[in-house]
Amino acid sequence: MGDERRYLETAGLSVGLDWRTGLPVEYRRKGKMFGSQELGQKIVARYCRLAPREYFDVEAVPCDGHMGRVCGEFLFRLKYGEETAAEFTLRYRVDRNSLTITLEDVEEKEGFELISLTIPRLVQLGTKEDSNAWLVHAMASGSLVYLKDAIPGKMPEHDYFGHIMPMLPVVMLGDENTVCAMEVTAFQDGVLVEVEEADSGKRAFIGTVKQYRVDGSAWCNSNDDNLTKIYGNENTLNLPIEQKSSCRLDFLGDYDGNGRVDWLDGAKAVHARMPKLRTDFYDDKFMYVLPGDHPKLERPKNTFAQAYEYIRKLSLWTDECQQITFITGWQVEGMDTGYPDVTQINERMGGYEGYMELRRKAEDIGCFIGLHDNFDDAYPSSIAWDEDMIARLPDGTLWSSRNWTRDMSYVQGLAKYMKKYGKERIATACRRYKIREVAHLDVLSWFAIRNDWDKNHPASGIKNLYEGRYPILEEYAKHGADVMSESLRYPMVGRMNLNFVENEFFRPCPFGGKEIPLISLIYRNAAIYGGDELRGPGDWARRLMHNIHKIIWYPWTKPVEEEIPELKEVYYLLYLPWFLLHKLEVVDYREENGDIVMELEENSFIRSSGQTGEYRIAWRGREISKNESVFCPVDENKIAFYSKTDAKLRYCFPEGFDGEIKEVYEITEEGRKAYENFTIWENSVEVDVRGGYPVMVRIYSREQ
Numbered sequence: 001m002g003d004e005r006r007y008l009e010t011a012g013l014s015v016g017l018d019w020r021t022g023l024p025v026e027y028r029r030k031g032k033m034f035g036s037q038e039l040g041q042k043i044v045a046r047y048c049r050l051a052p053r054e055y056f057d058v059e060a061v062p063c064d065g066h067m068g069r070v071c072g073e074f075l076f077r078l079k080y081g082e083e084t085a086a087e088f089t090l091r092y093r094v095d096r097n098s099l100t101i102t103l104e105d106v107e108e109k110e111g112f113e114l115i116s117l118t119i120p121r122l123v124q125l126g127t128k129e130d131s132n133a134w135l136v137h138a139m140a141s142g143s144l145v146y147l148k149d150a151i152p153g154k155m156p157e158h159d160y161f162g163h164i165m166p167m168l169p170v171v172m173l174g175d176e177n178t179v180c181a182m183e184v185t186a187f188q189d190g191v192l193v194e195v196e197e198a199d200s201g202k203r204a205f206i207g208t209v210k211q212y213r214v215d216g217s218a219w220c221n222s223n224d225d226n227l228t229k230i231y232g233n234e235n236t237l238n239l240p241i242e243q244k245s246s247c248r249l250d251f252l253g254d255y256d257g258n259g260r261v262d263w264l265d266g267a268k269a270v271h272a273r274m275p276k277l278r279t280d281f282y283d284d285k286f287m288y289v290l291p292g293d294h295p296k297l298e299r300p301k302n303t304f305a306q307a308y309e310y311i312r313k314l315s316l317w318t319d320e321c322q323q324i325t326f327i328t329g330w331q332v333e334g335m336d337t338g339y340p341d342v343t344q345i346n347e348r349m350g351g352y353e354g355y356m357e358l359r360r361k362a363e364d365i366g367c368f369i370g371l372h373d374n375f376d377d378a379y380p381s382s383i384a385w386d387e388d389m390i391a392r393l394p395d396g397t398l399w400s401s402r403n404w405t406r407d408m409s410y411v412q413g414l415a416k417y418m419k420k421y422g423k424e425r426i427a428t429a430c431r432r433y434k435i436r437e438v439a440h441l442d443v444l445s446w447f448a449i450r451n452d453w454d455k456n457h458p459a460s461g462i463k464n465l466y467e468g469r470y471p472i473l474e475e476y477a478k479h480g481a482d483v484m485s486e487s488l489r490y491p492m493v494g495r496m497n498l499n500f501v502e503n504e505f506f507r508p509c510p511f512g513g514k515e516i517p518l519i520s521l522i523y524r525n526a527a528i529y530g531g532d533e534l535r536g537p538g539d540w541a542r543r544l545m546h547n548i549h550k551i552i553w554y555p556w557t558k559p560v561e562e563e564i565p566e567l568k569e570v571y572y573l574l575y576l577p578w579f580l581l582h583k584l585e586v587v588d589y590r591e592e593n594g595d596i597v598m599e600l601e602e603n604s605f606i607r608s609s610g611q612t613g614e615y616r617i618a619w620r621g622r623e624i625s626k627n628e629s630v631f632c633p634v635d636e637n638k639i640a641f642y643s644k645t646d647a648k649l650r651y652c653f654p655e656g657f658d659g660e661i662k663e664v665y666e667i668t669e670e671g672r673k674a675y676e677n678f679t680i681w682e683n684s685v686e687v688d689v690r691g692g693y694p695v696m697v698r699i700y701s702r703e704q
């Protein structure tokens with residue numbers, strides 16, 4: 001057969017494809033080889049014979065192919081005995097420094113369904129080629145591991161999403177010359193990562209699962225109390241996914257031109273094509289979730305009237321910062337009751353009048369009360385219950401989930417729900433509660449991908465996304481409200497601006513890698529997101545490096561008296577620096593004399609000792625925060641000083657500042673009080689603050 005290698009070429013990239021297997025066997029960036037592909041790898045195709053039901057995993061080899069200069073295609077024909085079960089084409093296309101691999105022209109013969117293609121070793125890199133070879137992935141906030149130190153093994157499956165990497169499906173391999181960044185752009189496709197011991201060290205592999213249908217024999221996490229995995233049976237549909245399977249590999253050098261080739265080059269290149277945030281509404285507002293009522297409580301934790309007091313106190317402590325608040329349990333009989341109905345308001349919290357009065361009064365002091373709703377869950381006791389809207393598990397049963405507060409919740413199929421009731425529900429809620437600006441919809445992003453095996457209305461996660469979840473966002477937008485939700489999810493980036501919880505943000509790397517701010521870099525200006533609970537003093541800096549925006553949602557049991565001081569602290573130590581830093585691009589991230597340094601544009605940085613918990617933060621060349629204290633501009637005319645403990649804090653004015661101090665006051669439980677413990681220096685002001693008591697310095701500029 002002679003040489004079986006054919007090449008796709010651009011000026012910068014050459015990809016050698018093996019005619020016999022239909023897989024890449026060589027990558028060259030600017031003529032230089034990257035890694036060394038193993039010959040003879042095979043694609044594993046999975047298909048289903050419907051009657052009698054059986055699934056087959058077979059090695060698939062191409063039966064035909066075409067090669068152009070930038071595009072190569074391989075035709076595969078899967079055989080069941082003498083019969084053809086399915087045909088499909090794998091297409092490789094190169095464009096500048098990237099390679100895109102798509103699954104095309106799938107043709108299933110009667111009685112057969114194509115499920116997936118597994119390609120575990122699309123790119124590989126070993127310590128043989130380069131002793132500094134590394135692997136980066138975004139299973140959590142981001143991890144970097146040098147292959148020589150890597151723990152062999154496979155990337156574990158996600159408890160809910162299997163091989164789908166839900167937050168950011170990006171993995172990279174690199175050495176001193178080249179970074180290969182893989183982004184699996186199809187939402188139900190899988191990401192595969194593996195490290196193995198090799199003859200002379202370690203090898204790492206990255207690959208993908210190209211999914212055409214949801215595997216009807218696979219598990220689905222029902223999200224009941226035991227996270228029971230429900231498997232399909234002979235009647236389970238292999239749901240068609242209806243989004244083209246696709247992944248993209250970029251081969252990069254020193255993308256940012258700083259003289260080094262490292263993971264930052266890959267991250268910056270992926271970041272450059274991310275969609276932008278659609279609003280700046282969240283840029284200067286303090287946010288938290290206010291616990292209202294729960295059916296098991298004797299009385300509400302906060303009635304609407306008490307909620308106003310809470311908001312008023314925070315307005316005082318933050319010196320009238322604008323706020324966004326959600327009140328849980330505002331509906332029917334408290335948290336997680338009554339859905340999908342949104343017409344009844346919790347009477348013991350104050351009823352409709354109480355709620356509307358709270359909204360009006362809160363708005364007068366700069367606080368938006370957003371609607372806190374949930375489209376994924378429904379309760380049989382609800383006046384709006386419709387069993388036809390409930391999704392089905394793979395075994396065909398109604399999808400019951402958990403008893404969150406009192407009643408068993410059932411999962412709604414959002415494609416069918418939006419078709420029948422969704423628009424009206426949104427219109428009703430927005431009209432009845434005069435919702436503008438913002439709505440929080442629980443769960444909506446957490447399960448960005450959620451299948452429905454309802455025989456009458458089957459829907460893959462993609463169908464539920466395009467016909468359910470996205471239209472919910474669009475419908476709210478028509479009423480002027482931005483929808484936010486729980487977890488950061490890749491399919492929501494560019495659609496949803498804010499995802500406020502992320503209990504998977506910090507996880508140990510399965511390969512023993514160290515934490516890097518990969519998500520922070522890639523999603524900067526693309527998504528706002530929360531993160532796990534705070535642990536120690538240095539975590540303020542760690543959070544800011546990861547660009548985490550914290551929205552506290554208190555447990556029902558926590559005394560309210562403890563919440564307000566904690567919220568105050570989060571506002572000063574996290575929000576104020578975040579307001580200034582969160583949109584600044586990352587220039588560099590490195591270790592320096594044992595410290596971790598994140599350098600941002602506009603001469604700004606975050607520097608953390610890691611070990612001692614000490615940190616320093618600078619914005620536009622001037623320090624604004626260190627070691628649990630801030631001395632930070634709130635706006636052009638106000639500087640906030642705050643420290644956890646008594647401290648002397650100094651703020652330096654910008655060069656050429658020609659203003660004057662107008663007023664200095666301390667904020668106490670009773671309100672603003674004139675304050676005198678400060679000293680004005682030539683180009684700075686120094687304030688002696690009492691621990692926990694903010695001091696504001698008002699200035700005016702002569703130029704104004």
Ligand SMILES: [Ca+2]
Nearest residue numbers: 254256258260
């Ligand atoms: Ca570089």
